Amino acid sequence: MSDKSTELIHHPYLPPEGFAAPQPGVFKASTVIFPNVAAMRSREWKDKTGYTYGLHGTPTTYLLEERLCALEGGTQCVLVPSGLAAIANVALALLKQGDELLIPDNAYGPNKALAEGELKDWGITHQFYDPMDLQDLARRISRRTKLVWLEAAGSVTLEFPDLREQVRVCRNANGGAGVLTALDNTWGAGLAFNPFELGDGLGVDISAHALTKYPSGGGDVLMGSVITRNEALHIRIKLTHMRLGLGVGANDVEAVLRSLPSLPLRYCAHDQTARALARWCQTRPEFAQVLHPALPDSPGHAQWLALCGDEAGRAAGLFSVLFDARYSQAQVDAFCDALRLFKLGYSWGGPMSLVVPYELASMRQAWPAHLAPGHLVRFSVGLEAATALQADLVQALAVLD
Template structure:
C-alpha cells in the first residue's frame, strides 16, 4: 500500500490479547469481519459462539447479557432499547391473532396501552384481573389464554400479590407467565426460584426488566432486558428480536456494565431510606394511607414477607401516599410543586428523588377496595440523606395546612 489513507484504513496492527481490567471493553460494530467465506457461512450468532453482525451482539453486549441472566437467576438474556421495548418484545414473540393475554389491573400503564392498542388491532384480546385475588386470575384463564403478565409490586399503588400462588395456577393451566421484574431488580427475590427447595419448581417463564432503573442507576440510560431459562422460549424471543432489528448502543451497554457492580449497595440504600420515610409518612394526618410492601398495613405485606424472607428482605425505593379526599387535585399539585429535593419526573432508581401525582381513577377499571379515597402521590427515593428528604416533604405539607 502506497497511499497513507489506505494504510490507515487497512493497518495491520492488532493489539495483543490477554488484556484484563475491571470494566469490559467497548466493542462497537455494525460490520463484523470474517476471515473466509467458509467462516462467514458457518458462524452462529444464536448461541453466542461467534459474531456475525453488530445487531446480534458484540463482546460488550454478550458480557452484559450474561451478567444480567446471572443476576436474575435465569440462563439467557436479550437486550432491548427500553423496559417498554422488553414488554413489547414478549407480546410480539408469543401472541398471535385469536390469542388472549391477562394483565393485572395495577400493571405498568404503557403495558396496558400495548394490549389496548397494538395487540387489540392485531386481533389479540385481553382481560384485566384483580392482582390481589389469585382466584380471579384462574377464573379468567381460558383456552385462548396464552400469556399472563405479573407485576410485583404493582405499579404506582405497590400492592404485593400472591406471586407464588399465581405462578402455580398458570403452571397447572399450562399458560406462560411473564413478570415485570423492574421493582425487584433480581435482588428482592429470585423470579426463577420463588420457592427454594420446592419439589416442583415455582418459576416464571420470562422476566422483563427496565435496566433504565436500578441496573443503570444514573437516570441517564434507556435499556431493557428479557431473561429466560427455557432455551426454546429464548430462541423464539431472539428470532423476533432479530427480525425486528432490535438493538442497543454499546456506549449505553458500557454505562450499565459500569453501574452493575454497585446495584446491591444502591438498592439497599434506596430501600433503607424509603422505609424510614414511609414509616414517618404514616404519622402525617394529610396522608390517610401509605403504600409500601414492608409496612404491615400495606396491601400484600404478608406476600412480600413470605417471598423476600421477612422484615430483613428488600423492598426497593418507592412508596406512595394517599392524600385525604378533602384535598383537591389542584392542592395536591401545589404540594408536589412545593417540594424542592424531590423533582417532578417519571422513572426511578437514580440518585435524585422524584415525585409524581396520579389520577388513579383513570388508571384502573374500578377503584380498588383496599385503597382509601383520595389522591395518590408516588415518591421515588434517591440517594440523598433521608432526614433531608423528610424535611422536604414536611415543608411541602405546609401548603396543605
C-alpha cells in the same frame, strides 16, 4: 506518495493480548469481519459461539447478558432499547391473532396501553385481572389464553401479590396444559427475590426488566432485558428480536456494566431511606394511607414477607401516599410543586428523588377496595440523606395549611 487513506483503514498493527482492567472493553460494531467465506457461512447468530453482525451481539453485549442472567437466575437473555421494548418483544414473540393476554390491573401503564392499542388491532384480545384475587385470575384463563403478565409489586399502588400461587394457577390451568407467565421484574431488580425460583419448584417463564431503573442507576440510560431459562422459549423471543431489528448502543451497555457492581449497595440505600420516609408519612395527618410492601398494613405485606424473606427483606425505593380526601387535586399538585429535592419526573432508580401525582381512577378498572379515597402521589427515593428528604416533605406540606 503513499495511499494514506488505505493505509489508515487497513493498517496491520494489532495490540497485544492479555490486557486486563476493572472495566471491560467496549466493542462498537455494525459490521463484523469474518476471516474467510467458510466462517461467514458457518457461524450461527442465535447463540454466543461467534459474531455475525452488530445487532446479533458483540463481546460487550454478550458480557452484559451473561451478568444479567447471573443477577436474575436465568440462562438466556436479549437486550432491548427500553423496558417497554422488553414487554413488546415478549408479546410479539408469543402472541398471534386469536390469542388472549391477561394483565394485572395494577400493571405498568404502557403494558396495558400496548394491549389496548396495537395488540387489539392485530386481533389479540386481553383481560385485566385483580392481582390480589387468585380466583379472579383462575377464572379468566381459557384455552385462548397464551400469556399472563405478573407484576410484583404493582405499578404506582405497590400491592404485592401472591406471586408463587399466581404461577401455580397458571401452571395448572387448562387441565394441566398450563399457560406461559411473564414477570415485570423491574421493582425486584433481581435482588428482592429470584423470579425463576419462587419456592415449591415454581418459577416464572420469563422475566422482563427495565434496566433503565436500578441496573443503570444514573437516570441517563434507556435499556431493557428479557431473560428465560427455557432454550426453546428464548429462541422464539430472539427470532422476534432479530426480525424487529432491536439493538442497544455499546456506550449504554458500558454504562450499565459499570453500574452493576454497585447495584446491591444502591438498592439497599434506596430501600432503607424509602422505608424511613414511608414510616414517617404514616405519622402525618395529611395522608390517609401509605403504600409500601414492607409496611404491615400495606396491601400484600404478608406475601412480600413470605417471598422476600423477613422484615429485613428487600423492597426497592418506591412508596406512594393517598392524601386525605379533604384535599383537592389542586392542593395536592401545589404540594408537589413545592417540593425542592424531590423533582417532578417519570422513571426511578437514579440518584435523584422524584415525585409524580397520579389520577388513579383513570388507571384502574375500578377503585381498589383496599385503597382509601384520596389523591395519590408516588415517591421514588434517590440517594439523598433521609433527613434532607424528610425536611423537604415537611416544608412542602406547609402549603396545605
